[in-house]
Amino acid sequence: MKTNLLREFYKFTHRRIPLYGLLVLLGLMLYTIGTSYKVTPSLITQGFGAGQWTIIIIMAISSDMIAMEWRDHTMTTLLYKTSNKSILYLAKFIVLVVYSFILLVFGIIFSFIIKFLMVGSKYSWQDNFNGHSLINALFLNMGGTMLYLLFIISLSLMLVLLIKSNATVIMIGLAIGFFGTDLSSLAISAFSGLKSILAWNPLNMINIITQLSNREMASITYLTNSELIIANLVYAIIFFWIGILIFKKRAILGRE
Template identity: 35%
Template sequence: MKTSLDHEFYKLLRQPTTRWAPLVLLALQLYTALPVANLITGELRHHTLALLLAKSPRRSAIFLAKAIAGYLLGAALVALGLLLAFLLGALLAPGGWGRAFHQHALWQALLLNGGGALAYLFFALSLVLLLAVWLKNAATVIITGLTIAFFGAPLSNLLQAALPGLRPLLVWNLLNMINVISQLGNDQLQVISGLTNFQLLAGTLAYGALFLLLGGWLFARWQQ
């Protein structure tokens, strides 16, 4: 058995598709934020920002247009993901949508998680826009965004566990809002985040709005 396992791991680790797998995983993560970051940093890279700013009567209108375009792209991707999930469900497990998943029917859980993804999208893309205006470099924005997305929620949980006295305050830290992706479809996660679904949703949207306002303010003060 050990030899067989060694052989299989040996082959698995050497086949070309395995070598590409981590890159593809990273690329998929990057791909949601990259077009949005590029809405700002691409203008710098292509030397198009000067003409765009000069020709537009209001800078805030440019920033808002970019933000709306980014949100709509993200929302379309979430909608496409939900549609694919329903299609696959219908093909592979017809009639399975009524099954219980956590405290909801599977289709309800999927829609609630879709809603959580939309709220997270507003939060994350607003942060990406703010970082893009601030750092002016897509690569730095993506790496910062990925670090927050991957390590944000565990770090927040760790922080709350380490400082239980400050927990009522710490539950409102921005990293804790990342839990919105999974908590709406699974009420049990409220124990981990320390926030009700409504509080978590409100907090996520408030942070998103704050990032958007800060990004717009920085963009309006942008010096060429």
């Protein structure tokens, strides 16, 4: 496990993608400010869109991580050196989780800098926001995003193995990021008699990035904070194990 993990970290850190991801995140956060009417406490607690943009960035990187290996014919070498295919898959998953955490940390740092430059002390980090201080709400939202990233990474890896097209997976990620909440709410509203069941649909899971700091979101998701946390983790585990099964089968068949 250690050897596979070190190899994956070495490959990942020696690519330009980690740096590009940070620069893209900063650019998209600035874009969020540019398209917003004004800086508000809500925008600050959302890290100027850092959570949403991190999800999309990670989905793009996750889908490319395995697709690139097959495309460049390096996966065969990796599989030859690895006796346990599940360990190789797990190593890739861990690298993506660690990078997700790094992106969120930088998202928080960028948020502090942007707030200081844009509004100075107009909004104190101790100001109340839905029963939390602004700074606590920011950390809760980023924490919720980290939980959702476990869901999205496992989903991305599974989808790219199923579809074998990282471009398609990225499009699916964009659709989930921008329309997932609306589609989930629409389905629950259309079949209100089944809302206790439909509330557990995968598209509803993205709401965890805002619900932990805003208890009123529970009236939209129809799930408590603890239920939303558990559901995200369960989905992540399910997608992860399906991904491993597909990966092992594909490795055995040697398909590209």
